[in-house]
Amino acid sequence: MPAPFHEVRFPLDVSVKSRGGPRRRTDVVIVGSGREERNARWAHSRRRYDAGYGVKTLESLAAVVAFFEERRGRLYGFRWRDRLDDRSCAHGQAPGPLDQAIGVGDGATAAFALAKTYGGAFAPYRRPIAKPVAGSVRVAVAGAEKQAVRDFDMDPATGIVSFRPGAIPPEGAKVTAGFLFDVPVRFDTDELIVDLAAFEAGEIPSIPLVEILP
Incomplete structure (x- = not known):
């Protein structure tokens, strides 16, 4: 519990x-x-x-x-x-939908958890983000930005992005997101x-x- x-x-x-x-x-x-x-x-x-x-x-x-x-x-x-x-981007910048990779579609999975990755050359660290700021989350699938409510729902209490049935990422499509967080x-x-x-x-x-x- x-x-x-x-x-x-x-x-x-x-x-x-x-x-x-x-x-x-x-x-x-x-x-x-x-x-x-x-x-x-x-x-x-x-x-x-x-x-x-x-x-x-x-x-x-x-x-x-x-x-x-x-x-x-x-x-x-x-x-x-x-x-x-x-934030998902560099300090002082505005979050964008391509900031952070949060998963890869398989044609069936609808829920993806927000995360922020630090580094990349040697041993990147992936940090779970559970408290995004409501209204700040932007999401893209295969580089194309999706629309909140129409294409996906965002739970600011858990950091879970849930795609609607008609917008579930297809197999192999990279899912990315940008956001502010607490x-x-x-x-x-x-x-x-x-x-x-x-x-x-x-x-x-x-x-x-x-x-x-x-």
Whole structure:
């Protein structure tokens, strides 16, 4: 059973000024000869953020506290906008229907999951995208853009593109997509402790968040 999740975005004015990024877990063993053996513990990176860096006013702090309370601390997940990595294309560009390969048609499969691939020359990493921004997804089949609603439906809560019966990709046709997306996260604490005197003096409060992996 999936963990409870609220389809609501963390206050944007705070998230775009926050701190964080991807984290991986790798075991490194030094053998007798001095050489290393390395093994990836996680198939996917897991992002961590500290929203405290984006809180600049008491009004913003109060909004974050209210958001925290409604999420019941770590209980409910929510959407987070990562300003550094929030789209299928290069930073600052607009998403296009040819940005990311998400599958190849076989004439029968109607559902395709959004994904973003990083790199390509050595060991490309394919990241599942489960929280696209509603209305931002553009899809193409064999290079020809398809129309939302007429040709396909997009579930912004799962990142699944579902083609309608008359538009199912034929065998061998490359399916691509472009999109904006949020990161599914939760608070990584069940308490917020803020020293208001220190905050007003410029101290940064700690508000840790962690990505929820699919």
